[in-house]
Amino acid sequence: MEFGLFNSLYVPQNHPEITEATRLRDEVELVKAADRAGFKYTWATEHHFLDEYSHLSANEAFLGYLAAATERIHVGSGIFNITPPVSHPARVAEKVAVLDHLSGGRFEFGVGRGSSTTETKGFGITDSDLTREMVDETLPQIVRMWKETDYSFQGRFFSMPQRNVLPKPLTDPHPPLWVAAGSPGTFKKAGQMGIGVLCFAQASMDDLAKLIAIYKEEIERCENPVGGYINNNVMVTSQLVCLEDGDRAREVAATMGSGYHQTLLWKYLDTFPRPQWVTDLGGRIPEMDRATIDAVIEAKQMCIGTPEEVAAAVEAVQAIGADQLVFGMLSTAMPIDVAIESVQTFGREVLPRFDTDPVHSTTRQREAQLGR
Numbered sequence: 461m462e463f464g465l466f467n468s469l470y471v472p473q474n475h476p477e478i479t480e481a482t483r484l485r486d487e488v489e490l491v492k493a494a495d496r497a498g499f500k501y502t503w504a505t506e507h508h509f510l511d512e513y514s515h516l517s518a519n520e521a522f523l524g525y526l527a528a529a530t531e532r533i534h535v536g537s538g539i540f541n542i543t544p545p546v547s548h549p550a551r552v553a554e555k556v557a558v559l560d561h562l563s564g565g566r567f568e569f570g571v572g573r574g575s576s577t578t579e580t581k582g583f584g585i586t587d588s589d590l591t592r593e594m595v596d597e598t599l600p601q602i603v604r605m606w607k608e609t610d611y612s613f614q615g616r617f618f619s620m621p622q623r624n625v626l627p628k629p630l631t632d633p634h635p636p637l638w639v640a641a642g643s644p645g646t647f648k649k650a651g652q653m654g655i656g657v658l659c660f661a662q663a664s665m666d667d668l669a670k671l672i673a674i675y676k677e678e679i680e681r682c683e684n685p686v687g688g689y690i691n692n693n694v695m696v697t698s699q700l701v702c703l704e705d706g707d708r709a710r711e712v713a714a715t716m717g718s719g720y721h722q723t724l725l726w727k728y729l730d731t732f733p734r735p736q737w738v739t740d741l742g743g744r745i746p747e748m749d750r751a752t753i754d755a756v757i758e759a760k761q762m763c764i765g766t767p768e769e770v771a772a773a774v775e776a777v778q779a780i781g782a783d784q785l786v787f788g789m790l791s792t793a794m795p796i797d798v799a800i801e802s803v804q805t806f807g808r809e810v811l812p813r814f815d816t817d818p819v820h821s822t823t824r825q826r827e828a829q830l831g832r
Contacts, residue, residue: 461778461782461785461814462500462784462785462815462820463498463499463806463811463814464502464533464536464785464786464787465502465503465789465803466505466697466786466788466791467487467502467503467505467519467522467788467790468504468507468514468516468791469483469514469515470483470513470515470721470790470792471512471515472717472721472793473512474720475793478793480515483790486790486796486799487790488525488526488529490789490790490800491526491530491533492530493803493804494807495530495532495533496807497804497806497807497811498812499533499807500533500534500820501533501534501568501786501820502535502786503537503538503570504522504537504538505519506519506537506539506540507575507576508546508578508583509582510576510578510579520540520559523535523567524559527562527563527566534566534820535563535567535568536568536569536570537567537568538640538658539570539571539572539640539658540555540569540570540572541572541574541579542572542598542602543574543580543585543594543598543617544598544617545583545584549601549602549605549618550605550623550625554625554626556629556634556635557606557627557629557630560629561630565631565635567635568635568636568822569634569635569636570638571595571599571638572595572639573591573595574731575642575728575729575731576728576729576730577730577731578728588731593616595639598618599637599653600686601613603634603688605625606625606628606634607633607688608624609624610622611624632830633830634688636656636691636693636825637653637654637656637686637691638656638658638691638695639657640659641657641675642659642732642733643733644674647659647671647674648674648675651674651675651678651679651680651682652678653682653686654682654686654692655686655691656691656692656693656695656822657675657693657695659697660696660697660698661696661698665776665780668780668782669780669781672694672780673781676692676694676781689825689830690829691826692783692825693825694781694782694783695782695784695785696777696784696785696786698763698787698788699718699762699789700763700789701716701765701794701802702763702764702765702766702809703805704767705766706765709764709765709769709802710754710764710765712794713753714748714749714750714753716794717792717793719745720745720747722745726738726743760773761773763785763787763806767805767809771810771813771814774810774814789803
């Protein structure tokens, strides 16, 4: 099991002390702390027009800054939107290659189609279902652009005359490929394509285990990956409050406003499958009280509490087949000093129990398959 962070530039209006400027600086400082603590990945989302929920629209600029500010951690797009009305595929291929060079081969390429009609319609895509077909068309073409010097294409959603798309990636043949997934169909398709999955822990453990099983079954049969090698990986995004004092961890969890963030998630991300419990609550998610937090910890459903309690929750995620667990700590109003302390405590007392290989899984898989 490997570990990472999730960056989203969350700017809640009910916390005026959190501004775009302060949140950007905090995200950078948290990633630097995670890099020192042994976390292997950080994933920066891309969203547009989603007030409060995520102001991280130009994540390629953010990731370029992180590459210079860190040493070992892999910096990933979680995601780059590769639908042509949002980002021309050649522009995506170019920025991935530049980030791969600037990071010294530490870039991870996660793709997606956008998760909100607020975004898709803002770029003139009136039928959200078309975005699936757009991604199916564009991802193989981006891989071709990295490989070929005389690339051309005539497609349904974009076309290009003969051009040499530059630069080519530093990583041979290209950075690891990932895709955002939430439905059984996307998990299955990711496995068939031989690429990693980026997902949220919104479903129950049982439901998430079924999705991971679908993916693992398909990727074991994959013989023709869309990229130059298979990336057999499932990343799950959750939350982390890991402190030596369990009572203090519970107090932080009860006051960091997770319910408000979840309310915004279900307000905007309307292409996600909506659980029945969200519908029953009318989309307004209450904050967790102490009894709820105690129950969540007891059920090992979230990484909150002492290092021992958090380790038990990590074991539960590992048991359902996940390969990487990442934490969207600043997708709450958690103070930055507490977030950094939590990362340090986790890195010192929990992470070494699960991640004993200094080599990143994506690097290890690529080198093994290509005989390096």
